[in-house]
Amino acid sequence: MRAPGDVVGGRTALVTGAGNGLGRAIALALAGHGARVVLVGRTRRPLEETAALVGDAARVALCDVSDPASVDTLAAELADESISILVNNAGVAGPVADLVDVRPDEWDEVFAVNVRGTYLVSRAFLPPMLARGTGDVVNIASVSGKRPLPGRTPYTASKMAVLGLTTTLAHEVGPQGVMVNSISPGPVAGPRMERNFAREAERSGTTPQAAEAEFVSRAALRRMVTEDEVATATVAVLCVPGLCGADIDLSAGMVAR
Template identity: 65%
Template sequence: MTDLRGRTALVTGGGSGLGAAIARALSHAGAELVIVGRDARKLDAVATALPGPAHAEVCDVADEVSVSRLRDALADTEVSILVNNAGIAGPVAALTDIGVADWDEVFAVNVRGTFLLCRAFLPPMVARGSGDVINVASVSGKRPLAHRTPYTASKMAVLGLTSTLAFEVGPAGVSVNTLSPGPVEGERMARNFRLEAERSGTSVDEAESAFVSRAALGRMITEDEVGAAVVAMLSMPGMCGADVDLSAGMIA
């Protein structure tokens, strides 16, 4: 078990789903948690349920002013682990049917949010000569996924951001890596399957089966497996600029 005692981890999108699971795994490994998101009630509930010290901070990761306020609020906190997990799925539609506002919203959260958090919290890590950044991308950023162009394009952008940033801050002792989950069991994927079923005229079960049939294990992964992967990545100090595929074998 990786021992993260004495370290503080900031997890965005921590009020539910993957963010909450990542926060739980880090807390069980001994880290102190700062859980970030837009819903104070959900954030407080997650923080209260964690086994170790944790507190919530409300922040819209896509908003520059909001991120600056978060940075200032944590000025006396040594954040040495940053997990950029916040993201939205966006529309399920043909590219020609997607509105500009929907496209921009996906990139604002998934890409600009990652950029803004890195820009805010990397300088102290670089100054100290240590730190870890894990950006949550997706296997869908590495293979075709029809009717999901904003999402897949945004996740490919996160992969490019990560690989380049690793070479910018790696010489200072800061590791930047990407975790690319495949389909994760939960409401988010259930929503996607419902939308795909409506679009294609199939059943929800058929939409789900078609999706997970691409995985070698023939299943989706779980939120707890994603949390465990984040902790495992922090136990590999030589890894930098890497992309970890956690997809039950859904090969890109």
């Protein structure tokens, strides 16, 4: 494994969904190893908060990753940047409901951000990498794409789609020097999971604490992973020679096979 500073230092990374949560943690980790980081999201204020934490190595850019015109505008705006690391992190959790109770617009929103967004941003920023013959794409998937999660069909289906996108894209662009991999976090401790547990509790008639306890009981470590652990894994993926088309399970043992 190569040293992070040698692999990341001096490069420019684009991180979607960088205003908070995993995106912010990943941006901070990349900047900590010497990367210039372009912080992308739909809302300026949280992106600027992340930029303040990153420092001079940050650039803020607004974009709705589900909108082709917005992504095209982003690519034009960043034409002066030599982006060689792309982290497709933007995502939405979607509804907590049985499939028969999920509205079509709720289903479409999840796929628009989680899958279409990954496709659109990759399509926009891969050509310069291919022209240079080098680059890295890291897609943030989820263990929910690899095992049942009742009440979360749109989310799990979208994350399985991201896994399929990753493996196929790796074979398309790998011969030209671009590495494509994914990371599948398990439940990540933080406000997003707290909201999920609250919705699950309301749906099932239990308490948020009981919903969380049942959820983490499936993990070997009986806990959730942290944002910093996912950020560390993102940097690590970039440092492993020959890693292409792989999915890294980071779930505290929630998925073991």
